[in-house]
Amino acid sequence: MGLLCESEGWHPEPELVWLDSKGVHLSAGPPETHRDLDGFYTVKRHVIVQETDTNHFTCRVQQSRINEKMETEIHLPIVGSKPVVSIEGHREGGMGLLCESEGWHPEPELVWLDSKGVNLSAGPPETHRDFKGFYRVKQHVIVQETDTTALPAESNRAGSMRRWRQRFTSLVSCLITQPHGEWPSWCYAVWEPSL
Structure with missing residues (x-):
């Protein structure tokens, strides 16, 4: 730099x-x-x-x-690893997703965004500090089905995950930021169900 x-x-x-x-x-x-x-x-x-x-x-x-x-x-802030978004499975009428990233300093903030850039309601972030002083952050979110994104499910037996991916929001972003200070930085991951 x-x-x-x-x-x-x-x-x-x-x-x-x-x-x-x-x-x-x-x-x-x-x-x-x-x-x-x-x-x-x-x-x-x-x-x-x-x-x-x-x-x-x-x-x-x-x-x-x-x-x-x-x-x-x-x-200068230390930008951590690229966030990893993983599927946790069906939760409370939606699909559970988990976003994780590590190696940040100072402590970052994690935000989930829908395809329109609107904040999604998520559980509290879990933040841990390692022995070197770097932060690891993770947060769970449940993406709900919406009427505006519903698509007809295929009639074959491809499984509930494939049908879910066809019905739910097509794009969800996990954004990790360090908004405070002179050098703002950010990193993001996008989860897009494959059809």
């Missing part, structure tokens, strides 16, 4: 460095420095980072001659 740090209004010319969570300098692109008409400097620098255990990075702009520095800490 590429990050950019930019700071302006410095005099004399500053130095910009990128640091990892342990304070180790990261190999970054060359700094770009510009001086305005008033003699103040703007400096910016790109860095390419790989996902780490913490995903904490620091942009430090410093002017050693006047012992001045400014630091900005960046915490």
Whole structure:
């Protein structure tokens, strides 16, 4: 992932460095420095980072001659695994589905959406934190048959699952998000019954 740090209004010319969570300098692109008409400097620098255990990075702009520095800490969310949607079988007049994903940080939110993007009523999410501090989330939902999506069932003996798939909503999405913070992220899985 590429990050950019930019700071302006410095005099004399500053130095910009990128640091990892342990304070180790990261190999970054060359700094770009510009001086305005008033003699103040703007400096910016790109860095390419790989996902780490913490995903904490620091942009430090410093002017050693006047012992001045400014630091900005960046915490990138860790996007977990692609959600997996599985069929649990017939439940309460509908079809039970389960969505699971792991490896998230910070704690994500899970939402079920129907084919029109409307939130489906689902049970409470189950969230667990592993020994490394990453979150695993799962949630159950029951998709109900609706009159508007009902299709005639075939007359052959293909089984109740095939007939159910022909009668129920054709598209359900499991959306996992990290909506809070500077770097929103999301991941989704779509469950579409095969006809």
